[in-house]
Amino acid sequence: MPDVLTFLLQIAAIVLSARFVGILFRRLGQPQVLGEMVAGILLGPSLLGWVSPALSQTLFPLESIGYLQTLSQVGLLLFMFLVGLEFDPAYLRNQGHAALLASHASITAPFLLGSVLALFLYPQLSNANVAFREFALFVGVAMSVTAFPVLARILVERNLFKTKFGAMVIACAAVDDITAWCVLAYIVALVRSSEDSMPLYVTIGLLTLFIVLMVTICRRLLRKFAEHFERHGRLTDESMALILMLLLGCATLTEYLGVHLLFGAFLFGAVLPKNPLFVHSVVERIQSLTLVLLLPVFFAFTGLRTSIGLVQGAEMWMLCGLIILVAVAGKLGGSAIAARFAGVGWRDSIALGIFMNTRGLMELVVLNIGLDLGVLSPAVFSMMVLMALMTTFMTVPLFNLVAGDQTASEEALQPASAEA
Amino acid sequence: MMSRGKSVLIYLLLVGGPFLGVIGVLRLGDSLQAPPSIAGDWELDARLDANANTPCSASLGGFQRNFFTISQSGKFVEVQLPNHGRDLLRGALADDEIRVEAAPALFGDDVFQLLRISGRVSQDNGVLTMHGVLSMPRRIDCVPIPFLARRVNAPVSRKAAH
Numbered sequence: 001m002p003d004v005l006t007f008l009l010q011i012a013a014i015v016l017s018a019r020f021v022g023i024l025f026r027r028l029g030q031p032q033v034l035g036e037m038v039a040g041i042l043l044g045p046s047l048l049g050w051v052s053p054a055l056s057q058t059l060f061p062l063e064s065i066g067y068l069q070t071l072s073q074v075g076l077l078l079f080m081f082l083v084g085l086e087f088d089p090a091y092l093r094n095q096g097h098a099a100l101l102a103s104h105a106s107i108t109a110p111f112l113l114g115s116v117l118a119l120f121l122y123p124q125l126s127n128a129n130v131a132f133r134e135f136a137l138f139v140g141v142a143m144s145v146t147a148f149p150v151l152a153r154i155l156v157e158r159n160l161f162k163t164k165f166g167a168m169v170i171a172c173a174a175v176d177d178i179t180a181w182c183v184l185a186y187i188v189a190l191v192r193s194s195e196d197s198m199p200l201y202v203t204i205g206l207l208t209l210f211i212v213l214m215v216t217i218c219r220r221l222l223r224k225f226a227e228h229f230e231r232h233g234r235l236t237d238e239s240m241a242l243i244l245m246l247l248l249g250c251a252t253l254t255e256y257l258g259v260h261l262l263f264g265a266f267l268f269g270a271v272l273p274k275n276p277l278f279v280h281s282v283v284e285r286i287q288s289l290t291l292v293l294l295l296p297v298f299f300a301f302t303g304l305r306t307s308i309g310l311v312q313g314a315e316m317w318m319l320c321g322l323i324i325l326v327a328v329a330g331k332l333g334g335s336a337i338a339a340r341f342a343g344v345g346w347r348d349s350i351a352l353g354i355f356m357n358t359r360g361l362m363e364l365v366v367l368n369i370g371l372d373l374g375v376l377s378p379a380v381f382s383m384m385v386l387m388a389l390m391t392t393f394m395t396v397p398l399f400n401l402v403a404g405d406q407t408a409s410e411e412a413l414q415p416a417s418a419e420a
Numbered sequence: 421m422m423s424r425g426k427s428v429l430i431y432l433l434l435v436g437g438p439f440l441g442v443i444g445v446l447r448l449g450d451s452l453q454a455p456p457s458i459a460g461d462w463e464l465d466a467r468l469d470a471n472a473n474t475p476c477s478a479s480l481g482g483f484q485r486n487f488f489t490i491s492q493s494g495k496f497v498e499v500q501l502p503n504h505g506r507d508l509l510r511g512a513l514a515d516d517e518i519r520v521e522a523a524p525a526l527f528g529d530d531v532f533q534l535l536r537i538s539g540r541v542s543q544d545n546g547v548l549t550m551h552g553v554l555s556m557p558r559r560i561d562c563v564p565i566p567f568l569a570r571r572v573n574a575p576v577s578r579k580a581a582h
């Protein structure tokens with residue numbers, strides 16, 4: 001076990017670097033979370049371990065990584081709960097077939113391209129212990145992810161959140177998130193069924209039952225939280241404790257079912273009442289500590305596992321470039337073409353594609369699961385982390401390029417309510 | 421406004437088409453072969469004292485604990501030594517032949533950077549073994565050391581149920 005001083009130093013270094021690089025990125029017009037992700041990478045073997053292996057070893061000794069992992073899992077659990085909590089089915093109302101088509105196509109198109117890419121990657125970057133099916137499905141889902149929270153933050157910063165265009169983007173991303181997490185849950189269950197005693201059909205059956213119970217009976221019961229909140233005019237500590245206990249219970253249950261604890265956390269957040277004041281109160285209690293302390297720990301943990309040095313030589317860099325190219329073509333191209341087919345103008349279709357191509361930290365979550373399960377090799381993991389950074393990085397400049405002086409077309413800038 | 425029939429047709433084309441494509445790709449990929457798995461912890465059996473009292477022994481410092489760890493990304497492999505600096509040797513696996521060399525560090529040790537492992541991997545009574553040579557090819561005064569290594573800790577196979 002690492003001594004407490006080392007652990008405190010690690011946390012201090014992580015928070016400090018995350019804030020510093022995050023603010024730097026914000027000043028450069030990039031989402032702050034991207035800077036925090038980059039800070040995590042810089043603390044790992046890609047920079048600190050390369051420049052000063054001795055300092056890296058002293059600050060992050062091997063035996064301390066498990067503790068960082070546990071802390072980062074707690075952070076992710078809370079973060080996924082917040083993502084679920086802030087997911088409001090109302091996003092999907094008043095959205096026509098354009099949003100539905102674009103969101104579904106923005107999953108299936110990159111998924112297909114990702115699985116085709118897996119045909120090239122598997123013989124070179126995987127090994128005989130991993131079945132092609134699992135590898136291809138994981139590459140597919142990694143290509144399909146959209147970072148709903150990052151995307152929402154960019155829309156708010158650009159004053160687009162409450163416009164027709166913003167509503168369509170949010171609706172697409174929300175559908176995308178739900179679908180991608182369901183697909184991921186299935187893939188994780190599929191992969192784990194090869195080592196667990198629980199057969200896949202039992203896992204899927206129990207998971208389906210759990211989801212149905214959560215969105216029907218539990219959802220109704222959970223309304224009591226909102227009623228209690230309205231009665232007292234605030235979120236009591238008892239309510240908060242109960243919410244946290246139920247969150248941990250759901251996460252434990254989905255982990256036990258062989259899916260992943262994050263799925264339970266997300267689902268529990270999604271079925272909680274959507275009373276804006278109630279949601280705001282819960283978010284306020286959890287968000288600050290999660291975003292400032294725990295998520296940077298996750299980024300650092302991811303950074304410690306990411307070795308850009310693994311991507312060496314022309315062949316590896318070409319494969320890395322191919323991954324980024326396929327990711328952009330599938331996500332940006334797939335969403336844009338689908339939106340265009342659904343009658344959205346070219347400029348707004350491309351802008352939608354650009355936003356859907358933002359992968360952010362949701363991608364890191366998926367990649368870490370893939371690496372933990374042994375489906376993604378360390379080099380594929382590192383290449384995909386680079387892809388996540390690149391696709392998030394390109395969102396703002398590409399959007400500026402497409403939108404020009406305006407943020408979107410005039411029609412798209414109308415308030416979302418105008419469509420209803 | 422698009423007709424309902426046209427909407428359904430576009431949905432099938434843009435969503436159903438790729439879905440069927442994924443199924444096809446999964447079937448196509450089932451016949452693909454990936455490199456054998458050699459990742460894990462390996463126990464080393466070698467006469468490391470063959471270069472005792474020579475500058476070459478410094479290069480072999482990382483092997484004094486008689487084991488190393490292989491991290492694998494398909495045909496690309498990394499050998500990590502259990503010394504304080506967790507020194508890395510990088511290289512590739514071609515069929516059953518492995519060849520790795522010390523990865524140059526930014527402020528690395530020149531002597532260490534000459535270290536190379538080359539060997540052949542095989543299954544021996546269900547245990548993965550590696551016969552090979554530890555060498556320092558840029559130093560003619562260092563004697564190449566033959567070794568036998570056995571994998572003692574392997575990652576879980578994910579193909580068992582498929």
